[in-house]
Amino acid sequence: xxxxLAILMVVGLPLLGALPLAMVGRRLxxxxxxxxxxxxxxxxxxxxxxxxxxxxxxxxxxxxxxxSIGLNxxxxxxxxxxxxxxxxxxxxxxxxxxxxxxxxxxxAHHGRFYAYLMxxxxxxxxxxxxxNLLLLxxxxxxxxxASFLLIGFLHEQEGSRRGARMALLITxxxxxxxxxxxxxxxxxxxxxSLRELMAAGGLDEAPLAGAAMTLLLLAAFGKSAQFPxxxxxxNAMAAPTPVSAYLHSATMVKLGVFLTARLFxxxxxxxxxxxxxSSVAFVTLVLGGVLALLSTQLKAILAYSTVSQLGFLIxxxxxxxxxxxxxxxxxxxxxxxxxxxxxxxxxxxxxATHAKDIxxxxxxxxxxxxxxxxxxxxxxxMLGLPGTTGFLxxxxxxxxxxxxxxxxxPLGVLAVVAVVLTSLLKVAFSVRLFxxxxxxxxxxxxxxxxxxxxxxxxxxxxxxxxxxxxxxxxPELLSGPIHHLHVPGLHTPTPPELHLWHxxxxxxxxxxxxxxxxxxxxxxxxxxxxxxxxxxRWLQFDLLYDRGLDFLGRFAKKVTxxxxxxxxxxxxxxPVATLVVLVGGFLWxxxxxxxxxxxxxxxxxxxxxxxxRVLVAALIALGALGVVxxxxxxxxxxxxxVSGFMTTVYFVxxxxxxxxxxxxxxxxxxxxxxxxxxxxxxxxxxxxxxxxRRWRFRQVVSLVVAIGFGIMMTAMGLxxxxxxxxxxxxxxxxxxxxxxxxxxxxxxxxxxxxxxxDTFGEITVLVVAMLGCLGLLFRHRRTTxxxxxxxxxxxxxxxxxxxxxGEGRS
Amino acid sequence: xxxxxxxxxxxxxxxxxxLLLQRSFVxxxxxxxxxxxxxxxxxxMMSGEPVGRSAPIVGDPGPVVDPLPQALVLxxxxxxxxxxxxxxxxxxxxxxxxxxxxxDELYADEPAEREKSK
Numbered sequence: 066x067x068x069x070l071a072i073l074m075v076v077g078l079p080l081l082g083a084l085p086l087a088m089v090g091r092r093l094x095x096x097x098x099x100x101x102x103x104x105x106x107x108x109x110x111x112x113x114x115x116x117x118x119x120x121x122x123x124x125x126x127x128x129x130x131x132x133s134i135g136l137n138x139x140x141x142x143x144x145x146x147x148x149x150x151x152x153x154x155x156x157x158x159x160x161x162x163x164x165x166x167x168x169x170x171x172x173a174h175h176g177r178f179y180a181y182l183m184x185x186x187x188x189x190x191x192x193x194x195x196x197n198l199l200l201l202x203x204x205x206x207x208x209x210x211a212s213f214l215l216i217g218f219l220h221e222q223e224g225s226r227r228g229a230r231m232a233l234l235i236t237x238x239x240x241x242x243x244x245x246x247x248x249x250x251x252x253x254x255x256x257x258s259l260r261e262l263m264a265a266g267g268l269d270e271a272p273l274a275g276a277a278m279t280l281l282l283l284a285a286f287g288k289s290a291q292f293p294x295x296x297x298x299x300n301a302m303a304a305p306t307p308v309s310a311y312l313h314s315a316t317m318v319k320l321g322v323f324l325t326a327r328l329f330x331x332x333x334x335x336x337x338x339x340x341x342x343s344s345v346a347f348v349t350l351v352l353g354g355v356l357a358l359l360s361t362q363l364k365a366i367l368a369y370s371t372v373s374q375l376g377f378l379i380x381x382x383x384x385x386x387x388x389x390x391x392x393x394x395x396x397x398x399x400x401x402x403x404x405x406x407x408x409x410x411x412x413x414x415x416x417a418t419h420a421k422d423i424x425x426x427x428x429x430x431x432x433x434x435x436x437x438x439x440x441x442x443x444x445x446x447m448l449g450l451p452g453t454t455g456f457l458x459x460x461x462x463x464x465x466x467x468x469x470x471x472x473x474x475p476l477g478v479l480a481v482v483a484v485v486l487t488s489l490l491k492v493a494f495s496v497r498l499f500x501x502x503x504x505x506x507x508x509x510x511x512x513x514x515x516x517x518x519x520x521x522x523x524x525x526x527x528x529x530x531x532x533x534x535x536x537x538x539x540p541e542l543l544s545g546p547i548h549h550l551h552v553p554g555l556h557t558p559t560p561p562e563l564h565l566w567h568x569x570x571x572x573x574x575x576x577x578x579x580x581x582x583x584x585x586x587x588x589x590x591x592x593x594x595x596x597x598x599x600x601x602r603w604l605q606f607d608l609l610y611d612r613g614l615d616f617l618g619r620f621a622k623k624v625t626x627x628x629x630x631x632x633x634x635x636x637x638x639x640p641v642a643t644l645v646v647l648v649g650g651f652l653w654x655x656x657x658x659x660x661x662x663x664x665x666x667x668x669x670x671x672x673x674x675x676x677x678r679v680l681v682a683a684l685i686a687l688g689a690l691g692v693v694x695x696x697x698x699x700x701x702x703x704x705x706x707v708s709g710f711m712t713t714v715y716f717v718x719x720x721x722x723x724x725x726x727x728x729x730x731x732x733x734x735x736x737x738x739x740x741x742x743x744x745x746x747x748x749x750x751x752x753x754x755x756x757x758r759r760w761r762f763r764q765v766v767s768l769v770v771a772i773g774f775g776i777m778m779t780a781m782g783l784x785x786x787x788x789x790x791x792x793x794x795x796x797x798x799x800x801x802x803x804x805x806x807x808x809x810x811x812x813x814x815x816x817x818x819x820x821x822x823d824t825f826g827e828i829t830v831l832v833v834a835m836l837g838c839l840g841l842l843f844r845h846r847r848t849t850x851x852x853x854x855x856x857x858x859x860x861x862x863x864x865x866x867x868x869x870x871g872e873g874r875s
Numbered sequence: 876x877x878x879x880x881x882x883x884x885x886x887x888x889x890x891x892x893x894l895l896l897q898r899s900f901v902x903x904x905x906x907x908x909x910x911x912x913x914x915x916x917x918x919x920m921m922s923g924e925p926v927g928r929s930a931p932i933v934g935d936p937g938p939v940v941d942p943l944p945q946a947l948v949l950x951x952x953x954x955x956x957x958x959x960x961x962x963x964x965x966x967x968x969x970x971x972x973x974x975x976x977x978x979d980e981l982y983a984d985e986p987a988e989r990e991k992s993k
Contacts, residue, residue, distance in 0.1 A: 669879025775889025782881035795941035
């Protein structure tokens with residue numbers, strides 16, 4: 066086994082497997098899960114091998130893709146990538162197993178579901194394992210697309226469609242900001258490779274570093290639902306619960322955390338790093354906690370608490386000391402354990418009772434004691450009771466945050482306040498969640514509809530709860546693996562010291578106080594029956610989003626109306642005028658009009674006058690003006706032809722015999738075509754032309770635009786011809802026309818030899834145009850009535866007949 | 876220095892743009908033919924002042940003009956013709972189907988609808 070093979074098994078296999086899964090899904094039904102289970106299991110084992118052989122430095126695996134723009138399939142295996150990849154594939158195993166029961170009988174289209182899920186898993190693993198930033202971006206956006214498909218899986222429901230659109234729009238738009246940031250990073254450092262970037266050290270000094278950092282952080286904030294974009298995550302809860310557990314708590318939303326961790330070694334010395342990251346993140350932390358307490362939908366409570374915890378995880382990097390962090394992996398792992406577990410528990414409660422709201426359930430302890438134990442452990446981990454990883458995480462969190470006022474001043478104080486307040490809120494909503502589901506009185510609807518869930522379904526959340534418990538009691542077990550995966554530049558070089566009991570410290574005291582206060586809030590809530598627990602309108606940011614989208618649509622409509630784009634008679638002026646204003650304006654500013662006029666004067670007063678050429682030019686111009694001035698179609702066609710044939714002569718004077726030949730042929734054929742066409746029109750049609758000869762405002766606008774366009778082109782011609790390119794490629798063709806193409810005429814060899822494919826394309830255009838003409842000519846089929854009425858008026862062009870005169874214009 | 880060509884192409888561009896902005900499709904057709912002539916002259920201008928030089932054929936005496944713009948223009952003439960032919964047929968079809976070549980008549984019922992939808 067080699068790293069390359071392992072990467073193929075981890076990323077490539079689920080990507081390839083998605084399509085066959087979609088196809089066999091119809092036949093296998095709910096059993097598709099067992100087939101889909103193969104992919105995360107194989108991936109997890111391959112990652113396990115990579116973990117075992119991990120020695121510290123990043124291992125690169127690379128396949129060329131588009132080397133010319135620096136885009137290669139380069140994967141880098143380092144501690145951070147392995148940590149996230151193990152979580153993704155490990156959770157993948159549990160979620161697919163769980164979904165096998167959850168979807169059974171609940172949904173159709175199993176094949177599609179697992180295909181999307183595998184697509185997501187591959188994209189997610191690709192993102193965390195990418196070394197090339199462009200590749201990372203591609204996978205990053207692919208996770209967004211997979212998330213869109215999964216949120217909208219139950220697309221018959223309005224809520225699913227809305228949530229899917231919202232998630233795609235926000236993560237996609239912020240992702241694009243990230244792409245700009247990636248390009249800027251490349252501009253600064255000259256590389257897309259993360260490994261090279263890490264080796265080169267921080268980018269803090271570069272002039273554009275601030276912009277690059279902000280844009281990349283924007284991508285991270287969008288993906289991780291940070292303030293003020295937090296609203297998409299609760300709306301994404303319209304997805305089936307396994308999806309919520311996987312994408313929207315354990316993995317995809319952690320990409321923001323992942324990206325922040327990736328950026329930490331590059332940007333943490335930048336003066337704006339700590340302010341931007343921690344202010345956004347800690348506001349999100351508190352806001353998420355408040356909203357979780359005020360929500361009543363079971364999944365919304367979990368979603369907001371996820372938002373809150375993501376805020377902490379990101380803010381943690383914001384305040385990180387420059388010598389490196391210690392326990393970020395522990396915090397992430399803890400969240401994965403309890404949040405993944407709780408989502409699965411809520412899903413089981415839904416399967417058993419069809420209840421989605423905390424006010425519709427209760428007293429389930431008697432019916433499902435085992436589930437109650439699992440949920441109890443997870444809630445204990447969420448609020449941070451001793452004996453769970455949550456306690457450990459909270460102790461370390463307090464320990465690290467309490468020193469931050471000294472290092473960061475007011476920002477640190479904000480962090481302390483936010484963390485303590487949110488811990489209190491977290492205790493309150495964790496306890497409420499547990500008591501709401503398992504304690505109290507059983508509502509009548511539950512008693513009526515209760516249906517015991519399959520007992521195997523309890524296994525995945527039980528595994529997660531067991532992890533939270535075992536590693537909480539024996540945290541020493543974690544110390545080694547975390548150190549094994551430490552990333553230089555991001556983490557401290559010494560292994561973290563994790564113990565269950567740190568002695569009576571101020572963290573322990575604070576923690577106890579917070580837990581007591583949290584229970585107090587719950588007691589008060591129970592006394593008031595949680596009547597105040599409603600999310601106020603001004604905290605529902607999605608309403609604002611809806612209004613913004615609405616406005617965008619109305620704004621576009623207004624622009625369409627005002628510019629006349631829905632009205633072909635008026636519209637063409639708008640783009641042409643825009644062109645004149647933009648390009649002409651640029652020329653005006655860049656080259657003052659006086660300078661251009663001088664050029665024209667110099668040109669006209671020069672000695673090398675070619676009298677014949679000026680005469681021909683005058684004739685061409687006269688012909689063109691004739692088209693405008695003359696009234697009747699025949700006269701206009703003649704004027705047009707004069708202009709065209711004189712252009713032939715002009716070509717001759719320009720030493721272009723081939724052009725003259727072509728032009729004279731084309732001009733002749735065009736003339737024949739146009740005359741044939743116009744001859745078919747009744748004379749009356751032409752009379753309609755003069756209906757609108759009056760001068761109107763729009764005619765004035767058209768005239769100004771047209772003349773402006775002419776002046777602009779003249780100025781451009783003058784400027785370009787007086788500044789010839791010093792190194793023209795025409796000479797190369799002249800030198801090589803005989804040696805390489807065996808022809809003396811360089812224009813001929815250019816067309817049929819050097820640029821033969823262009824000429825081939827040109828011929829193709831002609832063929833397509835001809836086919837189009839044929840289609841237009843053959844399509845018409847006259848109705849019986851039309852046939853009886855005879856021709857549409859008599860032939861025109863001066864051949865006036867009594868029939869035509871009598872009938873008038875139809 | 877080819878001030879005459881610059882002026883000529885400017886005039887042609889102005890005239891063709893004026894025609895393109897008219898509401899009769901026959902005018903638009905004429906405008907397109909002139910526009911392609913104008914663009915061809917404009918590109919040809921880039922091959923340099925022809926006085927005192929000969930065609931880009933090896934063996935001709937003296938310095939020669941740049942062959943590349945000529946090759947580009949040649950392609951452009953042919954493609955311009957293809958589009959002209961298509962436009963001519965389109966115009967013919969339009970007239971057969973709706974009996975007019977004037978955009979105002981073609982969309983005669985539209986303004987009322989516009990008013991309604993407001």
